Amino acid sequence: FPVTIHASKGHTVVGYDVNPDVAQYVEDRWIPFKEKGIEPLLEKTNLEVVQSIGDVVTRSDIVMIPIQTPHDPAYEGATRLPEDRRDFDYSYLISGITEVAEAAKNQQKKIAMVVISTCLPGTYEREIKPIVEDNEYVDYVYSPQFIAMGTVLDDYLQPEFNLIGVESETAADQLERFYATINDAPNVL
Numbered sequence: 001f002p003v004t005i006h007a008s009k010g011h012t013v014v015g016y017d018v019n020p021d022v023a024q025y026v027e028d029r030w031i032p033f034k035e036k037g038i039e040p041l042l043e044k045t046n047l048e049v050v051q052s053i054g055d056v057v058t059r060s061d062i063v064m065i066p067i068q069t070p071h072d073p074a075y076e077g078a079t080r081l082p083e084d085r086r087d088f089d090y091s092y093l094i095s096g097i098t099e100v101a102e103a104a105k106n107q108q109k110k111i112a113m114v115v116i117s118t119c120l121p122g123t124y125e126r127e128i129k130p131i132v133e134d135n136e137y138v139d140y141v142y143s144p145q146f147i148a149m150g151t152v153l154d155d156y157l158q159p160e161f162n163l164i165g166v167e168s169e170t171a172a173d174q175l176e177r178f179y180a181t182i183n184d185a186p187n188v189l
Contacts, residue, residue: 139171
């Protein structure tokens with residue numbers, strides 16, 4: 001739903017989802033779950049859901065990646081942690097990052113690739129850097145969004161801060177300018 005917010009703030013926004021139902025939700029201006037404050041944004045959104053990640057890259061300078069990183073149910077947070085620790089499942093995220101990076105390279109299009117998904121420390125070095133480090137068309141940014149289902153809009157529009165993890169000054173400046181159009185929170189680099 002941050003994409004709906006971006007559109008409401010004057011940005012041209014395109015999106016893609018592997019679930020074809022999402023395009024229908026946008027077209028119907030309806031979602032099958034409760035999200036506080038989404039109805040007015042859906043009514044007036046100009047969000048376009050495109051057919052491929054390549055289409056997103058073609059039409060974007062900043063590509064936000066909000067792909068799930070599920071964890072084992074044993075780590076749901078209500079019970080004592082098991083002795084054997086496990087990381088999140090990054091397979092969906094890695095697949096999406098790879099596809100975005102390949103599209104940028106194939107199109108020779110420079111983008112800021114912004115992962116907003118939850119990742120544990122060390123994930124970039126271990127999982128993501130090998131995919132993007134030799135790709136001159138991708139400036140990788142980690143900017144997790146501390147949001148919860150049901151209150152995504154409030155959480156995104158009124159964060160305590162915007163966390164921006166980046167090696168590229170250009171991408172940092174680009175994302176700082178972008179966040180300035182979304183919220184008044186300080187940027188933490």
